[in-house]
Amino acid sequence: MHRDRVAVVINGNAKDVTRELVDVLDQIIASGDLFVSRSLEEGREIAREIVARGYQTVLTGGGDGTFSQMVTAVVRGCEEQELPCPRFGLLRLGTGNALAWVLGAQKHHRGVVADLGRLRREGGHRDLRLLEVEGTLAPFAGVGVDALALRHFNEVRDIVAKVPVLRRFGRGRFSYFVAIAGRTLPEVLVRSHAHMRVINEGADAYRLGPNGQPEGDPIRRGETLFEGLARAVTFSSIPYWGFGSRIFPFADDREDRFNLRVVNLESADVALHIREIWKGTYRTPRLIDFLVDDVRIESDEILPVQIGGDAAGTSRSIRARLYPEPIAVVDFYAPPRV
16 A cells, blocks of 8 residues: 555656656655656556555646546546545646646746655645536636637647747747637637527526626526627636636635636737736626536537646537535645644
């Protein structure tokens, strides 16, 4: 059994994962506790090994998508075997890293090593609510233009990685900027809005006003929260989307609800108000916020989907709910254990 040891799972494809870093981590972490995954199948096999060994703490390095995939696989494995779930944590080694802004994980190799050192000495933690989106546990997801932007980012990143002078910038903000400015915004200009509807499948939902307070009557189970033309429907249990952008300003308002946002912004809105959008302070009738715990999002056309920052194909309908049980997560902001 490995109950006093920490398993570290690194995405070998993440932008900050180098041979040098893997060697350093291998020296810090007990032999056999460092896992490097380069595919979904490798990740599933690693998760099975982690469950079998009984680790109490599992850290992932490689971004929000890596975290979501590993948490989902480990939690499912523990549920099947009726075992207690470990606590999870994040090392900031991928792209975006929305959860790192919530949990206080540091940037760059020195910060990652320091986080590991602090975890071994102290290891504060907290509970975190996740979403279950089509069977995957994740902090956030979306349908429409945000998933389109993610697809464009992946395409630009792959192209930039082939240009030697740009390769070092290819998996970070540079590729996001190029993708959004050069691909997504121009496509939004010519792409028609999708007709979408959001149906409440759970407890009472609430439409929010500009200050985050509920407006109007509660929306009951089976009723429609929204129906009309939209660019995207995004939703999250944490305020951040990536790179510190506070896209979901009301995600922390209630522990038993998550923030769903209907987005109908045009390219000009984004260009003129990008700073306010980034900070989460932009208010407009083109952004409609709800607090919900279980919804179905439907569209008259097939739209791209992203779950936890990873492309998840296309669909006309997806289900998202607040996962019933919170997971324990390493919180580098939390006071040390005593």
